[in-house]
Structure formats: C-alpha cells, structure tokens
Amino acid sequence: MEGALSGSRCADCAVAAYPAEPVCPRCGGPAEPVALSATGTLWTWTVQRYAPKSPPYAVPGTGFEPFAVGYVELPEGVRVLAALDIPPERITIGMPLRVTAAGGVPRAAASGVTV
Amino acid sequence: MTADEVLVCGAGITSFARTEATGRQLAEQAVRAALADAGLPWSRVRAAYGGSDAAGNADTLVAELGLTGVPFVNVRNGCATGGSALVSAVNAIRSGAADVALAVGFDKHPRGAFDPRPADWGLDEAYGRDGLMVTTQFFAMKIQRYMHDHGISARTLALVAQKAYANGSLTPHAWRRGPLDAAEILASDMVNDPLTRYMFCSPGQGAVALILCNRTVARDLGGSPIALRAAVVRTRRFGSFEVFSPWAPPGTPASVSTDAAQLAFEQAGLGPGDIDVCQLQDTESGAEVMHLAECGFCEHGEQERLLASGSTAIGGALPVNTDGGCIANGEPIGASGLRQVHEIVQQLRGRAGERQVPGGPAAGFTQVYGAPGVSACTVLTR
Numbered sequence: 001m002e003g004a005l006s007g008s009r010c011a012d013c014a015v016a017a018y019p020a021e022p023v024c025p026r027c028g029g030p031a032e033p034v035a036l037s038a039t040g041t042l043w044t045w046t047v048q049r050y051a052p053k054s055p056p057y058a059v060p061g062t063g064f065e066p067f068a069v070g071y072v073e074l075p076e077g078v079r080v081l082a083a084l085d086i087p088p089e090r091i092t093i094g095m096p097l098r099v100t101a102a103g104g105v106p107r108a109a110a111s112g113v114t115v
Numbered sequence: 116m117t118a119d120e121v122l123v124c125g126a127g128i129t130s131f132a133r134t135e136a137t138g139r140q141l142a143e144q145a146v147r148a149a150l151a152d153a154g155l156p157w158s159r160v161r162a163a164y165g166g167s168d169a170a171g172n173a174d175t176l177v178a179e180l181g182l183t184g185v186p187f188v189n190v191r192n193g194c195a196t197g198g199s200a201l202v203s204a205v206n207a208i209r210s211g212a213a214d215v216a217l218a219v220g221f222d223k224h225p226r227g228a229f230d231p232r233p234a235d236w237g238l239d240e241a242y243g244r245d246g247l248m249v250t251t252q253f254f255a256m257k258i259q260r261y262m263h264d265h266g267i268s269a270r271t272l273a274l275v276a277q278k279a280y281a282n283g284s285l286t287p288h289a290w291r292r293g294p295l296d297a298a299e300i301l302a303s304d305m306v307n308d309p310l311t312r313y314m315f316c317s318p319g320q321g322a323v324a325l326i327l328c329n330r331t332v333a334r335d336l337g338g339s340p341i342a343l344r345a346a347v348v349r350t351r352r353f354g355s356f357e358v359f360s361p362w363a364p365p366g367t368p369a370s371v372s373t374d375a376a377q378l379a380f381e382q383a384g385l386g387p388g389d390i391d392v393c394q395l396q397d398t399e400s401g402a403e404v405m406h407l408a409e410c411g412f413c414e415h416g417e418q419e420r421l422l423a424s425g426s427t428a429i430g431g432a433l434p435v436n437t438d439g440g441c442i443a444n445g446e447p448i449g450a451s452g453l454r455q456v457h458e459i460v461q462q463l464r465g466r467a468g469e470r471q472v473p474g475g476p477a478a479g480f481t482q483v484y485g486a487p488g489v490s491a492c493t494v495l496t497r
C-alpha cells in the first residue's frame with residue numbers, strides 16, 4: 001500500500017493538485033496524472049487534542065491519543081494535507097519530511113526516519 | 116444613481132443566548148423589532164430576502180407576519196446567508212423594484228462543533244475516518260503559519276478573546292457576558308495548537324432583521340437612517356487556503372476577504388482610513404487578527420502592536436467587534452453577518468449604550484468570512 005502520492009499536473013500552467021484531478025483547478029485545462037515527490041517541508045501544522053466526532057472518526061483500538069496534522073509542501077508546488085507521525089514537541093515549520101500514501105490519508109514523518 | 120440611496124431605517128435583533136425558542140420564532144421577533152424601529156407596518160414591505168443554514172425557510176414567516184403577497188426569496192448561502200440576503204435587498208431598492216425591503220437572517224444549531232460529512236465536500240471517507248475533517252484544525256493551521264510569517268504571539272490571540280468577552284459583557288443581547296482575562300484564556304484547554312478553548316466561538320442561536328428604504332421613504336420616516344454605501348459578496352479565487360482541502364496551492368494564500376473589502380470600499384468611495392468602527396469575522400481569535408490586515412486596516416504583523424496597545428478596544432483608534440463578535444455572541448450561521456451590520460447601525464446612530472464608541476463614529480465596516488471561501492462586506496455611513 002505504501003508509495004508515492006498520485007497527483008495531477010496541468011500541461012499549460014504547471015499547477016499540481018492532490019488527489020489527481022482530471023482538469024486544472026486554475027485554468028480548467030486538461031491535467032495529467034503525476035507521481036508526486038516523497039519528500040518536502042512542513043508548511044503549517046496543528047495538534048488534534050480531543051477526539052473528533054465519531055462517526056466519521058474511527059477511534060484507534062488503543063484509544064484516542066492526540067495526533068498532529070499539517071500541510072507538507074512538495075517540490076511540484078503543492079501543499080498536501082497529511083497526518084504527521086511526529087511527537088508534537090518536535091514539530092517545527094520548515095522541517096524536512098517524507099510523505100507516503102498508506103491506504104488512508106497521506107502520512108508524513110521526519111525524513112531519515114523509517115515508518 | 117448614487118450609492119447612498121439605500122438607507123437602513125430599521126434594525127431588530129434577538130438575544131443570542133441559548134433559549135427554547137425556535138429559529139423561526141426568533142426570526143419573527145427580529146422582523147417585528149426591525150419594523151417597529153423603522154415605524155413601518157409589515158404591509159409596507161415590498162420585497163423580502165432571508166434565510167438560515169439549519170433552522171428552516173425564511174419565506175414561511177409570512178404565516179405569522181401576514182399574507183400580504185410580498186415576494187419573499189429564501190437564501191441559503193452558508194456563512195454568507197445574511198450578506199447575500201442583504202445584497203439582494205439592496206439591489207431591489209437600487210433597481211426601483213421596491214421602496215421598502217427586508218433582509219432577515221436567523222439560525223439555531225445544536226451544541227458542539229459543526230458536523231461535516233466527507234462526501235458532502237467531495238472528499239474520500241479516509242479524511243473523516245482518520246480525523247482530518249475538523250474545522251478547528253483548519254483555523255489553527257492558518258493562524259499557525261500566519262504567526263510564523265508575521266511575528267504574532269499567542270498572547271495577541273488571547274488579547275483578541277479578552278476584548279471580545281469584555282465587549283460582550285457590555286452587550287445586552289450577547290451570549291457570553293462574563294469577562295475573561297488573557298491569562299485564563301491562554302490557560303484554558305488547548306483545542307488545536309495554538310488555539311485554546313476560550314479563543315473559539317461556538318455554534319449558537321439568534322436572529323437579525325434590517326429594513327432598507329429608498330431616500331423618499333427614509334425622508335418621510337424621519338428618524339436617523341444609516342446609509343448602506345456598499346454591500347458585496349465574493350467567492351474565492353485560485354490560490355486561497357480553505358477548510359477541508361486535501362491540498363493547497365503554493366505561495367502566499369490569496370484572500371477572498373481582501374477582494375470583497377476592496378470592492379466594498381470602491382463602491383462606497385471610501386477607504387479603510389475613513390472607518391471609525393468595524394466588525395470582523397472572529398470565528399476564533401486568529402481570524403480577527405488576519406482579517407484586520409486582509410481588509411486593509413493594518414499591515415501584516417502590525418496587529419501585535421495594535422492589540423497590545425488597546426487600539427482595537429472600544430476607546431481605541433479603530434474599535435473592532437464592539438458587541439463581542441462571534442466569540443461572545445456565538446455563531447448562528449444565518450444571523451452572524453446581519454448581526455455585524457446591526458451593530459454598526461447602532462454605533463453610527465449613537466444607540467449602542469454602554470458599548471458606544473465615543474466621539475460620534477461616522478463610518479463603519481463589516482466583514483464575514485466562511486467556508487468554502489466566501490466573504491461578504493459592507494460599508495455604512497451616518
């Protein structure tokens with residue numbers, strides 16, 4: 001399941017999007033599928049300190065623990081929303097991250113660390 | 116045709132505190148109050164526009180108000196419901212289709228956070244299942260980046276909320292009427308870093324109605340009409356950063372509020388420097404900070420100094436959210452935008468009681484921002 005994120009990119013204006021969209025969200029022209037880079041930097045983040053409403057949220061079997069989320073800026077010029085597998089106290093804007101598609105939402109961890 | 120030909124002659128508001136009343140009952144109460152304020156009977160209203168997000172259709176109010184045959188258009192436009200109703204009422208007056216028009220906004224929401232479903236937003240179910248469809252996360256991430264870029268501190272966020280509760284304590288119709296100081300606000304539970312519990316508004320209830328008239332009717336009524344110089348609604352352009360987005364474009368995010376504010380000032384022939392009192396969307400503290408700059412009232416980053424010096428308090432150079440805003444009044448989605456206009460009308464009339472801005476304010480501004488990237492702004496003058 002783990003791998004690169006499948007995005008799209010406009011042939012004309014080079015705007016990239018995630019998940020892949022058939023048309024460019026800026027100019028409306030055709031967009032081509034593209035595998036997005038697996039590394040980027042953290043643009044912004046927060047921590048979900050309380051359990052979101054269930055449903056739709058599925059509480060993990062081990063119970064709710066606060067978790068971090070953020071937008072990771074990739075070299076294609078797209079910021080991807082991802083769950084961050086990083087302890088909140090170690091998160092800083094601009095930190096390098098590795099992003100993976102893991103069957104659910106994209107997940108990101110500090111680069112160099114194997115998930 | 117000049118823009119000052121639309122006048123607010125009547126303004127009515129209900130309490131925004133939690134009661135057993137239904138949304139429709141609140142709306143009826145607000146309409147009756149606005150009519151009484153204008154000194155006009157319901158039968159004089161020639162066009163009506165209104166709506167709620169979650170409390171029913173405005174046009175059904177004719178059953179209680181009177182079956183006069185008036186054209187009554189329902190508006191359901193999320194956070195811009197009130198603004199859109201107002202724009203429609205303005206256009207009815209400007210076009211000559213009506214000489215008296217009503218705009219009404221009302222709502223009543225269950226307690227707790229709003230409850231969106233992934234499919235309604237075109238998102239994969241995984242975003243809901245994994246806990247990424249939480250509106251407060253978006254607000255937190257937006258201000259987190261803004262603080263990083265422009266040197267805004269958590270204390271400034273707390274000062275925004277402290278001011279909201281202070282102003283709410285002076286506002287009879289506000290929901291939250293107890294003051295809270297910055298230290299208590301900072302020490303309350305962290306919801307989504309950097310935003311704590313007391314920095315957020317909650318879904319609530321309330322209704323607001325405005326009676327708009329042309330110059331001829333306003334002159335006959337006498338009283339103290341307020342000129343509605345501009346009322347505009349805009350949707351986002353490419354490049355903005357919005358709630359529930361699986362991705363966002365690079366660069367400095369574009370702001371739909373900047374677009375709407377600029378257009379409103381252009382229509383009014385005024386600029387931010389002419390404004391004496393304003394109401395800005397404060398879904399949480401960070402929103403008010405960002406909207407101050409997005410609407411042109413200061414440079415990005417200048418808010419740090421403005422809040423610390425009390426410039427946005429009632430006695431300051433530019434009082435913001437004099438009725439306590441959404442933080443003290445809650446967020447009944449359909450009513451919020453018109454609550455802002457109601458507050459400016461009362462301030463410009465000099466009828467804001469304990470929370471009156473001193474010195475006889477002559478011009479005011481309102482700004483609503485909501486999902487999915489919509490903004491409504493108005494400019495009003497005495």
Ligand SMILES: [Zn+2]
Pocket residue numbers: 010011012013014015024025026027028029
């Ligand atoms: Zn394009």
